Amino acid sequence: MAGNRTFTMIKPDAVGAGNTGAIIKMIEEAGFKIVAMKKTYMSKERAGQFYAVHKERPFYQDLTNYMSSGPIVPMILEKDNAVEDFRKLIGATNPQDAAEGTIRKLFAKSIEANAIHGSDSDENAEIEGRFFFADVEKF
Ligand code: UDP
Ligand code: MG
Secondary structure, eight states: OOOSEEEEEEOHHHHHTTOHHHHHHHHHHTTOEEEEEOOBOOOHHHHHHHTGGGTTSTTHHHHHHHHTSSOBEEEEEEOTTHHHHHHHHHOOSSGGGSOTTSHHHHHOOSSSSOSEEEOSSHHHHHHHHHHHOTTGGGO
């Protein structure tokens, strides 16, 4: 059975462009409840840990430099079928391929600076949520 939580973070391009509020509004209007949220930073080392699954990929160095370049807004979200429904709301990784009306179509600048993260499985949602909110049981 699909879980009811996912993890997201608004990335430095979207936070820097002043789109945090507009993105949160879209997330809430799509029926997701914000369980936990903060504005914070990742060091290059922490960004490397978060994206460790991609460490052999050619974009890894650029990605971890970018993800540590400015503030981010990580969140744990709740909704039925959360992981799949949230991936639909954000759209494809490359904004050129993202469907009309998706967050990445509206706000992403490039395949790298693509505005927002969304977990790809229930298991990763749990791991990624704990990466930022160690005390999530309280929420
Ligand atoms: N990324 C990139 N170049 C690529 C593919 C991905 O810079 O060719 C970045 C992009 O920011 C993406 C992140 O790496 O969101 C993680 O890649 P993944 O394939 O997991 O995409 P996502 O799950 O975020 O859609
Ligand atoms: Mg991914």
